[in-house]
Amino acid sequence: MIKKELELLVVLQDLDMMIDEISEVKRLGFEAENEENLRKAREELVSKISRPLLFSYEQLKKRYKRAIVPVKEDNTCLGCFIKLPTSISAKGRADSEVMRCESCGRILYWL
Amino acid sequence: METQNLLRYFDENLFIPNLKATTKDELLKEIVDQFVNVKYLKNSQIVLEMLYQREMLGSTGIGKGVAIPHGRTTSSSDIMIAFGKSEDGIDYDSIDGKPVHLVFMIIAPPQDENNMYLPILGKMVEILNKSKNRKKLMSIESFEEFKEFLEKE
């Protein structure tokens, strides 16, 4: 369940990065005219994510390019490269709750 | 950006000389599955979602038989480029309506070292705009030949 929601958040972040780079991609000669489609997809996605998680995401986005980051196999946060305590990674892997990195605050995502 | 510098983003495991796909959806899935099979990506669903959304923005079939599906994804930590070919052609909804024979899929992380992602995309467009390059790429059978092509170009 949580994992599913975190996956939606990852999809949202990927979509936001795409929206941010539309003009650059266009400049390279690609077709990227239907920005409206992405805005609609974003709205739809956002409606599936819980308010508190979405709020955390938006707040983190103000500080970082990536609000949600994968955890590396050796249990380091890919946002700040600090090793996570085993208690956090155990909980995160179990998908029991949304975990955030203790040092940078980013939302953690176990691939 | 120099063409030779592109080489490091390619990999023999991501060289698909005989694509099976006949449609855009099949193609995106076939290549993403290959990334997953060789363990360069873990979650195919998330990457496919991103690629589908990119196509909603506008077709990455840039015409003349070429497609460059691309995007950044949180689930990748490096820039990687897959190269595939289809003799028969793929129904891709390209901007000129023609089937696609050459495919370069470019997957990038949210942030990449030295900000290479956009220059790489631009370089690929530049290379593929030349008809002699498209012709050469269609004749390539092995990854060795492909490397030679990039080194010489």
Ligand SMILES: [Zn+2]
């Ligand atoms: Zn961190």
